[in-house]
Amino acid sequence: MNxxxxxxxxxxxxxxxxxxxxxxxxxxxxxxxxxxxxxxxxVDLALFVEDTFGVRIDDSELNAQTFxxxxxxxxxxxxxxxx
Amino acid sequence: xxxxxxxTLAIVALILGRLPKGRExxxxxxxxxxxxxxxxxEPFVTLRFWLPVATLAIAVLAWxxxxxxxxxxxxxxxxxxxxxxxxxxxxxxxxxxKLEQIYIxxxxxxxxxxxxxxxxxxxxxxxLRSQKTNRFxxxxxxxxxxxxxxxxxxxxxxxxxxxxxxSRRGQTAGKVIAPLSWLGFSYIAFRLMxxxxxxxxxxxxxxxxxxxxxxxxxFPSFIAGPIDRADRFVRELRAPLSLxxxxxxxAGTRFFVGLFKKFVLADxxxxxxxxxxxxxxxxxxxxxxxxxxAYTFRIYFDFSGYTDMAIGVGRLMGIRLPENxxxxxxxxxxxxxxxxxxxxxxxWFRSYFFNPLTRVLRSGERPWPIWLVILVTQxxxxxxxxxWHGVTAGFVTxxxxxxxxxxxxxxxxxxxxxxxxAWLQSRGGRVALNAVNIFLTFNFIxxxxxxxxxxxxxxxxQAMLKLFGLS
Numbered sequence: 001m002n003x004x005x006x007x008x009x010x011x012x013x014x015x016x017x018x019x020x021x022x023x024x025x026x027x028x029x030x031x032x033x034x035x036x037x038x039x040x041x042x043v044d045l046a047l048f049v050e051d052t053f054g055v056r057i058d059d060s061e062l063n064a065q066t067f068x069x070x071x072x073x074x075x076x077x078x079x080x081x082x083x
Numbered sequence: 084x085x086x087x088x089x090x091t092l093a094i095v096a097l098i099l100g101r102l103p104k105g106r107e108x109x110x111x112x113x114x115x116x117x118x119x120x121x122x123x124x125e126p127f128v129t130l131r132f133w134l135p136v137a138t139l140a141i142a143v144l145a146w147x148x149x150x151x152x153x154x155x156x157x158x159x160x161x162x163x164x165x166x167x168x169x170x171x172x173x174x175x176x177x178x179x180x181k182l183e184q185i186y187i188x189x190x191x192x193x194x195x196x197x198x199x200x201x202x203x204x205x206x207x208x209x210x211l212r213s214q215k216t217n218r219f220x221x222x223x224x225x226x227x228x229x230x231x232x233x234x235x236x237x238x239x240x241x242x243x244x245x246x247x248x249x250s251r252r253g254q255t256a257g258k259v260i261a262p263l264s265w266l267g268f269s270y271i272a273f274r275l276m277x278x279x280x281x282x283x284x285x286x287x288x289x290x291x292x293x294x295x296x297x298x299x300x301x302f303p304s305f306i307a308g309p310i311d312r313a314d315r316f317v318r319e320l321r322a323p324l325s326l327x328x329x330x331x332x333x334a335g336t337r338f339f340v341g342l343f344k345k346f347v348l349a350d351x352x353x354x355x356x357x358x359x360x361x362x363x364x365x366x367x368x369x370x371x372x373x374x375x376x377a378y379t380f381r382i383y384f385d386f387s388g389y390t391d392m393a394i395g396v397g398r399l400m401g402i403r404l405p406e407n408x409x410x411x412x413x414x415x416x417x418x419x420x421x422x423x424x425x426x427x428x429x430x431w432f433r434s435y436f437f438n439p440l441t442r443v444l445r446s447g448e449r450p451w452p453i454w455l456v457i458l459v460t461q462x463x464x465x466x467x468x469x470x471w472h473g474v475t476a477g478f479v480t481x482x483x484x485x486x487x488x489x490x491x492x493x494x495x496x497x498x499x500x501x502x503x504x505a506w507l508q509s510r511g512g513r514v515a516l517n518a519v520n521i522f523l524t525f526n527f528i529x530x531x532x533x534x535x536x537x538x539x540x541x542x543x544x545q546a547m548l549k550l551f552g553l554s
Contacts, residue, residue, distance in 0.1 A: 018500070019497075019500060019501055020500070020501060032422075033422065035414075035415075035416065035418055035419040035422070038418045038493065039418065039433055039437060039438075040441060040453075040456070040457050040460065040461075040493065042438075043438050043441040043442055043445060044445060046438075046442075047442065047445060047446060058284065058286065059433075059434050059435070059438035059439050059442065060281070060286070060312075060434035060435070060438075062433065062434075062438055063430055063433070063434075064422075065405075
């Protein structure tokens with residue numbers, strides 16, 4: 001996974017969503033099914049990803065089946081960027 | 084659904100899962116037959132024929148409306164059309180076969196049914212040709228589905244039909260008139276709307292008539308879900324059937340677990356589940372809690388039991404349905420409860436209501452403040468989920484209970500997130516906090532069921548007072 005993409009995502013989630021800037025997020029830690037990010041914050045995360053990385057995440061994709069870890073989210077972003 | 088009907092369909096699934104080829108069409112025939120066979124008694128006998136026909140008709144018309152041009156060819160679709168017409172005609176001909184144990188014999192005369200079929204054929208052909216106006220028809224279809232949905236879910240409106248039937252049968256007064264019920268419509272409607280929305284956003288794959296109608300009326304999930312996504316379902320349907328021994332064992336185990344949950348646990352708990360009569364009779368708070376907990380577990384075992392059976396029967400045919408429950412009563416907050424209770428319905432509402440609404444309110448030049456967005460989106464989404472169960476004050480109140488619960492939980496966790504004392508952040512402290520949270524969440528959910536199951540919010544409130552020894 002792209003390290004800078006990971007750290008951008010980690011920093012956004014830790015500081016803006018969890019309000020804990022020093023919180024570390026493991027790349028394989030589940031962020032949706034564990035309840036770490038609620039459904040409301042998930043939309044904010046999607047808006048952030050769209051603005052930052054220029055890829056669209058559909059409303060029906062905001063669930064643990066599409067991505068549940070930062071590794072999966074980064075891989076989704078990379079796949080869309082390479083299309 | 085009776086246990087005999089369930090067992091019969093499970094045996095049929097076992098056979099379908101062993102077919103060397105032709106699974107899609109055979110499955111379509113069985114599902115179409117099940118739509119007729121499972122339809123319960125109606126105020127008017129003839130509705131037991133026409134409502135299933137309407138189910139198949141709206142599925143076919145929705146396919147015509149949403150299908151991709153490359154999937155519209157006659158050559159690839161005529162076998163499915165022939166199967167559907169064949170099943171409808173066979174059921175109609177029962178007025179001559181007189182197989183009363185299987186289906187009603189009071190079906191319409193053949194010319195009437197043929198006219199109905201011709202009507203559906205003409206409408207479908209027009210939709211398949213009218214490319215340019217499809218957006219208009221998609222909106223019209225969406226509004227039509229919602230209107231029918233509201234009608235069927237509003238007791239005072241369906242009562243009009245029952246009353247009409249009662250007045251027609253004046254001579255046989257005293258005979259119980261069955262309520263109007265369109266079997267499976269709640270689930271079918273949401274599958275159809277999902278395909279309409281996904282077609283508009285370009286996310287719906289090209290589906291043939293057989294694939295589409297199989298998705299809408301797949302017999303294991305026809306009555307009680309789960310609400311699958313068309314793209315996911317069709318991937319399963321298209322995959323070659325290759326069931327191993329362990330698949331049969333998994334499928335069978337899942338089916339029998341569901342059967343046990345529904346017909347043993349849920350039906351036993353039904354005897355002591357809270358109802359209006361018990362609310363008026365029970366004097367002590369302790370017993371009220373026992374009856375409330377009995378209902379709380381009953382509804383879980385009943386619903387998740389049906390899901391287990393659907394998933395098990397689906398697997399017998401090599402089709403994996405999505406999960407619908409994941410230990411919902413063991414969750415430490417309401418957000419996680421709704422991530423694990425009737426998951427496919429909540430996911431539907433997230434995809435097509437909650438997320439788009441949140442997106443609109445959070446973007447733009449002047450985004451709404453976070454707390455207001457959460458309040459509006461959570462409560463409106465939960466009230467809509469309540470209304471999905473029925474247009475009554477009880478279901479609306481139940482939706483509000485959960486919507487406001489989610490809002491306050493969100494605000495509370497936001498407030499305490501960075502303020503937890505050190506002893507609560509230790510391992511032991513976290514375990515203790517988790518246990519307390521599970522206990523509180525479970526009881527909040529249990530109290531919410533009062534509005535869901537009792538006849539009115541007033542009775543639910545009376546029960547609430549008794550539970551806390553205030554009445």
